[in-house]
Amino acid sequence: MADTIRxxxxxxxxxxxxxxxxxxxxxxxxxxxxxxxTIPKILxxxxxxFSFWRLWLGAGLMLAVLGVTGRRPSRADIRASIPxxxxxxxxxxxxxxxxxATSIADVLVIGALQPALVLLVAGRLFGEHVDRAELAWIxxxxxxxxxxxxxxxxxxxxxxxGDLLAVASLVVWTTYFVVSKQVRxxxxxVEYMTTVTVVAAVVVTPVALLSGNSLGGLTRYDWAMLLLxxxxxxxxxxxxxxxxxxxxxxxxxxxxxAQPVLTxxxxxxxxxxxxxxxxxxxxxxxxxxxxxxxxxxxxxxxxIPPETAPE
Numbered sequence: 001m002a003d004t005i006r007x008x009x010x011x012x013x014x015x016x017x018x019x020x021x022x023x024x025x026x027x028x029x030x031x032x033x034x035x036x037x038t039i040p041k042i043l044x045x046x047x048x049x050f051s052f053w054r055l056w057l058g059a060g061l062m063l064a065v066l067g068v069t070g071r072r073p074s075r076a077d078i079r080a081s082i083p084x085x086x087x088x089x090x091x092x093x094x095x096x097x098x099x100x101a102t103s104i105a106d107v108l109v110i111g112a113l114q115p116a117l118v119l120l121v122a123g124r125l126f127g128e129h130v131d132r133a134e135l136a137w138i139x140x141x142x143x144x145x146x147x148x149x150x151x152x153x154x155x156x157x158x159x160x161x162g163d164l165l166a167v168a169s170l171v172v173w174t175t176y177f178v179v180s181k182q183v184r185x186x187x188x189x190v191e192y193m194t195t196v197t198v199v200a201a202v203v204v205t206p207v208a209l210l211s212g213n214s215l216g217g218l219t220r221y222d223w224a225m226l227l228l229x230x231x232x233x234x235x236x237x238x239x240x241x242x243x244x245x246x247x248x249x250x251x252x253x254x255x256x257x258a259q260p261v262l263t264x265x266x267x268x269x270x271x272x273x274x275x276x277x278x279x280x281x282x283x284x285x286x287x288x289x290x291x292x293x294x295x296x297x298x299x300x301x302x303x304i305p306p307e308t309a310p311e
Contacts, residue, residue: 102162
């Protein structure tokens, strides 16, 4: 079944596609982010201040990469990438604020609902088909998240305000994810992430200045941890931007499901945040149901031929 979206013909099809390198390009960043996500929690640095420096340092890094490689984004590339930058900046502020306010495991399991949101639009935008059984599994995953949140609400780290921030971050991140998939059809990964990071830094700057939080006063330890976070985050986002052309968006969003599990473990080991039995049950239901969707979707899928996966 063929549809035309903004003049581009897309064909609905069953079975997801990806290259092995594309899958690695999603899973490696997920592993890095999972452990880096504990850094904002352990630092005594406001979320807006952390976002400000993370983005401006990241922007400087990306501009340096362009300078060394002699690459330049075109005006068309920049215009196409600006919406992604706005969404990226807003997501960082919401995400770091949520981590500061509530359980890190809670934030990541709420984020595990992303595949459910992506599946609602993937068929129309990218020709990826979702059947009734997959929708049923998605409903089960929502139930699992509800159980997890109820379980985490009994822990000292839980906060309703933090959970609401996590939901807002989920919506903004999902929108960024889909927008990035679309833009990466015509903009290269490094050029895209350079514009995205610079725009995000500009967007976050007035938020940080108006927050009333100082942008200075960071200790050597704070700077060291910030640079460690930057290395994992920025490289990971470049890899993910590259992977969008090599992995169907439905599949890549589901591969990110590994993040809540790894981050919950990191939260337990690094931060001492407890994981209660009800949380384990809810998290297992949510992630298990979404993994079932992945298995169904990829059972008869095929790899994207190398020659049809543009760089």
